[in-house]
Amino acid sequence: xxxxxxxxxxxxxxxxxxxxxxxxxxxxxxxxxxxxxxxxxxxxxxxxxxxxxxxxxxxxxxxxxxxxxxxxxxxxxxxxxxxxxxxxxxxxxxxxxxxxxxxxxxxxxxxxxxxxxxxxxxxxxxxxxxxxxxxxxxxxxxxxxxxxxxxxxxxxxxxxxxxxxxxxxxxxx
Amino acid sequence: xxxxxxxxxxxxxxxxxxxxxxxxxxxxxxxxxxxxxxxxxxxxxxxxxxxxxxxxxxxxxxxxxxxxxxxxxxxxxxxxxxxxxxxxxxxxxxxxxxxxxxxxxxxxxxxxxxxxxxxxxxxxxxxxxxxxxxxxxxxxxxxxxxxxxxxxxxxxxxxxxxxxxxxxxxxxxxxxxxxxxxxxxxxxxxxx
Numbered sequence: 001x002x003x004x005x006x007x008x009x010x011x012x013x014x015x016x017x018x019x020x021x022x023x024x025x026x027x028x029x030x031x032x033x034x035x036x037x038x039x040x041x042x043x044x045x046x047x048x049x050x051x052x053x054x055x056x057x058x059x060x061x062x063x064x065x066x067x068x069x070x071x072x073x074x075x076x077x078x079x080x081x082x083x084x085x086x087x088x089x090x091x092x093x094x095x096x097x098x099x100x101x102x103x104x105x106x107x108x109x110x111x112x113x114x115x116x117x118x119x120x121x122x123x124x125x126x127x128x129x130x131x132x133x134x135x136x137x138x139x140x141x142x143x144x145x146x147x148x149x150x151x152x153x154x155x156x157x158x159x160x161x162x163x164x165x166x167x168x169x170x171x172x173x
Numbered sequence: 174x175x176x177x178x179x180x181x182x183x184x185x186x187x188x189x190x191x192x193x194x195x196x197x198x199x200x201x202x203x204x205x206x207x208x209x210x211x212x213x214x215x216x217x218x219x220x221x222x223x224x225x226x227x228x229x230x231x232x233x234x235x236x237x238x239x240x241x242x243x244x245x246x247x248x249x250x251x252x253x254x255x256x257x258x259x260x261x262x263x264x265x266x267x268x269x270x271x272x273x274x275x276x277x278x279x280x281x282x283x284x285x286x287x288x289x290x291x292x293x294x295x296x297x298x299x300x301x302x303x304x305x306x307x308x309x310x311x312x313x314x315x316x317x318x319x320x321x322x323x324x325x326x327x328x329x330x331x332x333x334x335x336x337x338x339x340x341x342x343x344x345x346x347x348x349x350x351x352x353x354x355x356x357x358x359x360x361x362x363x364x365x
Binding site: 023047049050051052053055056057058059060061062063064066067068069071085086088089090093094095 | 229231252
C-alpha cells in the first residue's frame with residue numbers, strides 16, 4: 001500500500017477544524033479510538049455526541065446540516081455496514097452532506113481494502129460504488145489533506161462522503 | 174382510549190410554530206392537522222425521528238424541538254433514548270403514539286404491545302421527566318405544563334387509530350419538503 005508515514009490523528013483533527021466541523025457523533029472503533037476519538041473527547045472545540053448505534057449519528061448529522069452546522073460521524077466499518085439503510089435514504093436519496101470517518105477494523109497492513117481477506121472490508125468499496133457514495137481510502141500522512149478537501153466538497157455540494165481509514169493513525173509521541 | 178388525531182389536535186392547539194419532527198403515520202396526521210414549513214418530515218429510515226430531533230436540539234438550544242414518534246419506530250431505535258438521556262437536551266420533548274401495531278405495515282402487532290412501558294424505559298434512560306396519557310381530557314388539562322417543562326421530556330400517548338389521513342409518502346420523502354424546512358429553519362435561526 002503506497003503511503004508515506006502513517007496518518008497522524010492530529011492531522012485529521014486539524015483538518016476537521018479547518019473545515020469548521022463542530023459536532024462529532026461517534027462510536028468507539030479500535031482503529032481510530034486512541035489517536036482521534038480520545039483527543040476529540042478532550043477537545044473543547046468539538047461537541048461530542050456518543051451514540052448507541054451508528055445510524056443515530058447519520059440522522060444527527062443530517063439534522064445539523066439543515067441548520068448550517070457541520071458535523072462528522074466517527075465509526076467502525078461494521079457500523080457503516082449496519083447503517084446502510086439510513087445511509088441509503090438519508091445520505092444518498094436525500095442528498096445530504098453526511099461525512100463518515102470509518103475505521104477498517106482488522107485491515108491487514110500489507111494489503112489494500114479491495115484485496116483484504118476480511119469480507120466486511122473487501123466489500124466496502126463495491127458497496128460505496130453500488131450506492132454512488134463518494135469515498136476516499138486514507139492510509140498515510142500524505143492523505144491528510146484529503147480530509148478537509150472531502151468535508152468541504154460534501155458541504156459545498158450537499159453530498160455524503162466516506163473516509164475509509166485503512167491504517168491505525170498515530171497519536172502524539 | 175384516545176384517538177391519535179384527537180390527541181394531536183390538542184397538541185397543535187398549544188404548540189404554535191414549534192419545530193416538529195413527526196414520523197410516518199403521525200406525520201401523515203400531523204401534516205394535515207398542522208401544515209407548517211417547520212415540520213421536519215424527511216426522517217428517512219424508520220426509527221430515526223428521535224435522532225433527527227436530537228440533532229436539531231443540539232443545533233438550536235434555544236428552540237423547543239418536539240418529536241412525534243411511533244411505537245414500532247421507537248422500538249427500532251431504542252438506543253436513542255439512552256443517547257438523548259445521556260445528552261439531556263433541555264429543549265427536546267419526545268411524544269410516542271403507542272397503539273401497539275405497525276400501522277402503516279399491515280397493522281401487525283409490535284413485540285410487547287401489551288406489556289411495554291416506553292415512559293418507564295425513557296425514565297431509566299435519563300429523561301428529565303416522563304409521563305403517559307390515555308385520556309383526552311387529562312391530556313388537554315396537562316399539555317401546557319408538559320410542553321413547558323425542561324427536557325428531555327418523554328410522553329407516551331396511548332392511542333387508537335382515529336381519522337385516517339392519506340399515507341402521503343411522496344411528500345415526506347420529497348426534495349420540496351426538505352427545501353421548505355431548510356429555508357424555514359435558517360430563517361428562524363437568523364431571527365428574520
